[in-house]
Amino acid sequence: TFFSQALSVTLQKIDHDMTNELRLMAYSRAQIFVQDSNDNVFLLGIDNGCHVSGGTVITGTAKGDLNGYTIEWSAEENNALIQLPTSAGSATAKFPFDGLTDEANLTITVGT
Numbered sequence: 001t002f003f004s005q006a007l008s009v010t011l012q013k014i015d016h017d018m019t020n021e022l023r024l025m026a027y028s029r030a031q032i033f034v035q036d037s038n039d040n041v042f043l044l045g046i047d048n049g050c051h052v053s054g055g056t057v058i059t060g061t062a063k064g065d066l067n068g069y070t071i072e073w074s075a076e077e078n079n080a081l082i083q084l085p086t087s088a089g090s091a092t093a094k095f096p097f098d099g100l101t102d103e104a105n106l107t108i109t110v111g112t
Contacts, residue, residue: 005044005075006053007032012068014057022069026052032073033084043082045075 011018029049034042044050054072058065 002076002078003080005050005077005081007034007044007050007073009071009073010066010068011071012066014059014067014069018069022055022071030073041084043084044073045077046079046082047077048075050075 011022029045029051031046032044032050034044036042050073052071053074056070057068058070059067
């Protein structure tokens with residue numbers, strides 16, 4: 001049994017540096033940590049990694065329109081979803097990764 005994991009990300013502001021970062025991320029099969037608005041942290045692509053399955057570049061015409069990217073990530077995994085346990089919440093120095101046991105090879109890319 002496999003579970004399909006999907007993540008849709010919207011990034012504002014189109015610029016050269018962001019385009020290059022997205023290109024580099026699309027070349028790999030990344031493990032992606034997602035922190036929701038309730039400070040829960042989920043890991044997608046733990047065994048097989050996530051790949052870019054689609055996306056768009058949007059340039060709006062009105063002031064309130066999006067000028068940015070939408071990226072679709074997907075993964076096929078044995079587990080439906082991995083949630084990192086938190087030991088003490090946002091007060092710890094390692095939050096949101098305080099429940100992660102091995103940080104030796106962790107590379108963190110922070111989005112805005």
